[in-house]
Amino acid sequence: xxxxxxxxxxxxxxxxxxxxxxxxxxxxxxxxxxxxxxxxxxxxxxxxxxxxxxxxxxxxxxxxxxxxxxxxxxxxxxxxxxxxxxxxxxxxxxxxxxxxxxxxxxxxxxxxxxxxxxxxxxxxxxxxxxxxxxxxxxxxxxxxxxxxxxxxxxxxxxxxxxxxxxxxxxxxxxxxxxxxxxxxxxxxxxxxxxxxxxxxxxxxxxxxxxxxxxxxxxxxxxxxxxxxxxxxxxxxxxxxxxxxxxxxxxxxxxxxxxxxxxxxxxxxxxxxxxxxxxxxxxxxxxxxxxxxxxxxxxxxxxxxxxxxxxxxxxxxxxxxxxxxxxxxxxxxxxxxxxxxxxxxxxxxxxxxxxxxxxxxxxxxxxxxxxxxxxxxxxxxxxxxxxxxxxxxxxxxxxxxxxxxxxxxxxxxxxxxxxxxxxxxxxxxxxxxxxxxxxxxxxxxxxxxxxxxxxxxxxxxxxxxxxxxxxxxxxxxxxxxxxxxxxxxxxxxxxxxxxxxxxxxxxxxxxxxxxxxxxxxxxxxxxxxxxxxxxxxxxxxxxxxxxxxxxxxxxxxxxxxxxxxxxxxxxxxxxxxxxxxxxxxxxxxx
Ligand code: 5AD
Ligand code: SF4
Numbered sequence: 024x025x026x027x028x029x030x031x032x033x034x035x036x037x038x039x040x041x042x043x044x045x046x047x048x049x050x051x052x053x054x055x056x057x058x059x060x061x062x063x064x065x066x067x068x069x070x071x072x073x074x075x076x077x078x079x080x081x082x083x084x085x086x087x088x089x090x091x092x093x094x095x096x097x098x099x100x101x102x103x104x105x106x107x108x109x110x111x112x113x114x115x116x117x118x119x120x121x122x123x124x125x126x127x128x129x130x131x132x133x134x135x136x137x138x139x140x141x142x143x144x145x146x147x148x149x150x151x152x153x154x155x156x157x158x159x160x161x162x163x164x165x166x167x168x169x170x171x172x173x174x175x176x177x178x179x180x181x182x183x184x185x186x187x188x189x190x191x192x193x194x195x196x197x198x199x200x201x202x203x204x205x206x207x208x209x210x211x212x213x214x215x216x217x218x219x220x221x222x223x224x225x226x227x228x229x230x231x232x233x234x235x236x237x238x239x240x241x242x243x244x245x246x247x248x249x250x251x252x253x254x255x256x257x258x259x260x261x262x263x264x265x266x267x268x269x270x271x272x273x274x275x276x277x278x279x280x281x282x283x284x285x286x287x288x289x290x291x292x293x294x295x296x297x298x299x300x301x302x303x304x305x306x307x308x309x310x311x312x313x314x315x316x317x318x319x320x321x322x323x324x325x326x327x328x329x330x331x332x333x334x335x336x337x338x339x340x341x342x343x344x345x346x347x348x349x350x351x352x353x354x355x356x357x358x359x360x361x362x363x364x365x366x367x368x369x370x371x372x373x374x375x376x377x378x379x380x381x382x383x384x385x386x387x388x389x390x391x392x393x394x395x396x397x398x399x400x401x402x403x404x405x406x407x408x409x410x411x412x413x414x415x416x417x418x419x420x421x422x423x424x425x426x427x428x429x430x431x432x433x434x435x436x437x438x439x440x441x442x443x444x445x446x447x448x449x450x451x452x453x454x455x456x457x458x459x460x461x462x463x464x465x466x467x468x469x470x471x472x473x474x475x476x477x478x479x480x481x482x483x484x485x486x487x488x489x490x491x492x493x494x495x496x497x498x499x500x501x502x503x504x505x506x507x508x509x510x511x512x513x514x515x516x517x518x519x520x521x522x523x524x525x526x527x528x529x530x531x532x533x534x535x536x537x538x539x540x541x542x543x544x545x546x547x548x549x550x551x552x553x554x555x556x557x558x559x560x561x562x563x564x565x566x567x568x569x570x571x572x573x574x575x576x577x578x579x580x581x582x583x584x585x586x587x588x589x590x591x592x593x594x595x596x597x598x599x600x601x602x603x604x605x606x607x608x609x610x611x612x
Contacts, residue, residue: 112238119241122153125199128162129155132179133170135384136296137207139276139325141168142265144206144233149266151237159190164202164240169209171291173486180209184221191223202243204228204236208295212490214252224248230281230296231255234263254282254297261306264313273538273580274321274380275314279307279368283327285387286355287414288425288492289457289485292327299328303336304363308371315376320536320580323382324372330386330395333362350439351432352389355425366394373402377606378582380536381405382555385412385452388436389427396443404605407444408554410479411437412452416471417464420457423497430471437475448554450479455513456506457485458497465509472516476524478554480517484510518592525556525590531612532600533558535585537577548577548599550585553610558595560585566601568608575602584608 127148131141144166145155156162165187170176184203191201204226205217211229218224225243228236232251242249259281267275280301283293311322326332346359373381381404388411399405411433415421418429428436440447453468472480484506487499501509533552541547541559548562565583567573577583582605587597 115238115241119244120151120237122148122151122237122240125153125163125240126156126161127153127164127166128157128159129166129168130183131168133168133172133176133208135276135323135325136278136281136327137168137170139265139278140207140230140233142267142276143260143263143278144168144228144236146263146266147233147236148240162201163199164204165190166204166206169205169207171208171212171295171488173483174488175486177209177213180205181221184224188221188223200246202226202240204239204243206230206233206236208291210250211252211254211295212291214250218248218250226250227252229254231258233260234258255300256298257300259300259302261302264310267317273319273536274323275319276323276325277307277310277314278302278326279324279329280326280332284331284354284356285328285427286425286492288423288497289454289488291488291491294490296327299331299333301326301332301334301362304334304368304371307368308375311372311375311379315379318580320378320582321380321382322372323384324368325384327385328387328390329383330365330390332365332368333359334368335362337363346390347392348389349391349428349432349436351428351435353427354389355427365390366392366398369395369398369405373398373405377404378604379404380553380605382408384410386410388412388433391436391440393443396440399447400444403609406553406555407446408448408450408478409440409444410450410452411440413471413475414452414454415457415460415464416468417460418467420460420464420467423459423493424454424457425492430467434471434474448478448556449475450481450555451475451477452481452483453513453517454483454485455510456501458487458493458499458501460485460501460509465512468513469516472513472520476520477517478521478524478556480521482510482513482517521592522590525592525595528552528556528587528590528595530587531610532584532586533595533597533610534603534605534608535560535583537579537581537583539579550577550583552585552595556595557593558585558587558597560597560599563599565599568601568603577602582608584610 127145129141129145131137149155153164159165167180167183169180187203191203194201202225203223205224206228207230210217210227214227217227225248226236226239227250228239229252231254235251239249239251260278265278280299282297282299283290284299286293307324314322346364348354369381369383381402386409391409399407399409413433414424414426416430418431421429437449440449453472455465455468484503485499485501487494493499535550535552535558537548537550539549540562541549543559546562547559550558552558562576564574564576567575568584577599582603584600584603585597586600587595589596
């Protein structure tokens with residue numbers, strides 16, 4: 024028998040050719056690979072206990088027929104409702120798709136998108152009857168939601184897998200066998216390589232395959248390895264309401280789009296997360312409304328290129344109006360037209376609850392038309408904070424990175440944003456030591472950091488990623504020690520400038536959304552100002568400005584006014600003045 028069994032399922036995917044409208048679920052049998060450790064297959068005792076293994080195994084060995092392929096391929100390409108258990112494929116019964124109270128431990132690596140993906144994956148598994156545990160020892164299934172953006176991120180996962188290997192091998196035979204899964208970008212990038220290298224990995228699910236988790240785990244129950252790493256053109260998990268990990272949280276992330284079409288030459292994201300696609304506006308508004316009803320006070324709209332949002336799902340909005348890019352910016356792809364754009368979404372989202380702060384990340388500098396900037400200026404509950412990833416201060420390097428702008432165009436945009444939104448807080452991402460970066464290029468980045476004086480910065484050493492344009496066309500010619508030295512220099516300059524920028528808050532009063540106790544001292548509380556800077560203040564009794572007869576203490580989710588007394592590159596400190604509301608008070612100096 025062939026080591027892979029393939030099942031066609033109806034869904035739009037990225038596979039080209041005659042089978043372009045279907046995706047593949049790859050199932051690998053452990054019998055076909057004698058090197059798979061015996062722990063990956065159920066013990067004879069377990070086989071007897073379950074009584075399903077033999078039957079399941081023979082069904083799987085026979086595999087789906089050609090008729091099964093045709094039947095499932097002809098199903099209309101609509102997503103199943105997540106509230107129902109999907110029709111099982113021919114080799115699984117409905118019962119096998121159920122979680123049977125197995126305990127799942129989820130571990131998240133990487134960006135906020137992965138935090139949101141974890142909540143989506145958990146929402147899907149919960150509906151299938153799995154339980155969640157925060158205790159690794161108690162887990163029957165361990166799922167790592169992974170990141171591939173830099174080599175170091177992947178190394179962390181390989182190290183973690185080695186630790187989990189020993190947990191798996193020490194597992195008591197009286198317990199159900201431990202199953203381990205890799206989800207997200209690393210599953211997508213490395214595919215079978217993970218299954219071959221780490222034989223104890225049971226399942227792989229790429230970023231567009233979380234709906235298949237119950238199926239993949241059902242297959243893994245019998246000791247088979249299972250994988251779905253197909254990318255989709257339209258999967259946005261619009262109907263999957265993510266489950267908030269912490270019930271006391273004051274803020275939530277709402278995914279509004281997935282994927283990236285920019286193809287910056289250094290970036291693996293378009294290969295691991297696929298093509299750009301936006302979630303329908305109505306489903307986003309519904310999710311934000313629910314979060315508001317639950318009492319959440321802050322929503323961050325999430326996406327790889329959040330401001331490139333374009334909902335084409337409603338035909339009447341698919342006109343031929345072409346896109347306004349920021350002045351001096353271009354794209355690597357053909358101009359897109361029509362659809363409901365980010366300004367429309369931001370407007371609608373911000374109207375839902377005037378007491379709910381709205382943020383968004385991560386945007387691309389090319390997509391900041393004036394409508395977006397004006398909306399941010401006008402609406403009290405849209406935070407005046409913009410992330411504007413520059414990546415480099417050298418036009419030569421920006422061209423090699425295929426960012427679609429020069430240093431001059433970027434700086435002009437910064438001026439325009441500062442004029443449009445007085446007091447705006449700015450943050451950025453930078454890469455040190457990209458292919459061909461000279462000392463002069465590096466100094467240009469240093470000078471950009473000085474010129475803009477960002478409040479928040481994320482700085483990285485360049486890490487060459489296979490598949491990217493830079494991997495194929497450019498040379499990773501900056502020695503590691505030079506990359507690290509340049510990175511250190513950027514960090515030092517960023518900190519000096521951020522300290523200066525943040526010191527301008529001293530003496531001002533900031534509106535702070537309280538998050539909870541400070542990590543450093545139980546006597547202090549911690550929250551964030553509009554610009555997303557952390558603000559620490561003593562937990563003291565204060566006036567409630569909405570009812571001056573009351574003396575209260577700040578609770579998570581409250582808005583308070585804090586007078587700032589000191590500032591560093593990362594934090595503001597001050598004393599609390601009163602409890603207030605978002606619409607009744609603004610920060611002042
Ligand atoms: N090496 C280093 N940093 C990278 N980033 C993306 N790809 C790479 C890479 N190959 C950084 C960029 C991006 C952020 C999310 O990660 O700065 O904006
Ligand atoms: Fe990567 Fe560029 Fe897309 Fe950001 S915009 S995810 S850096 S390709």
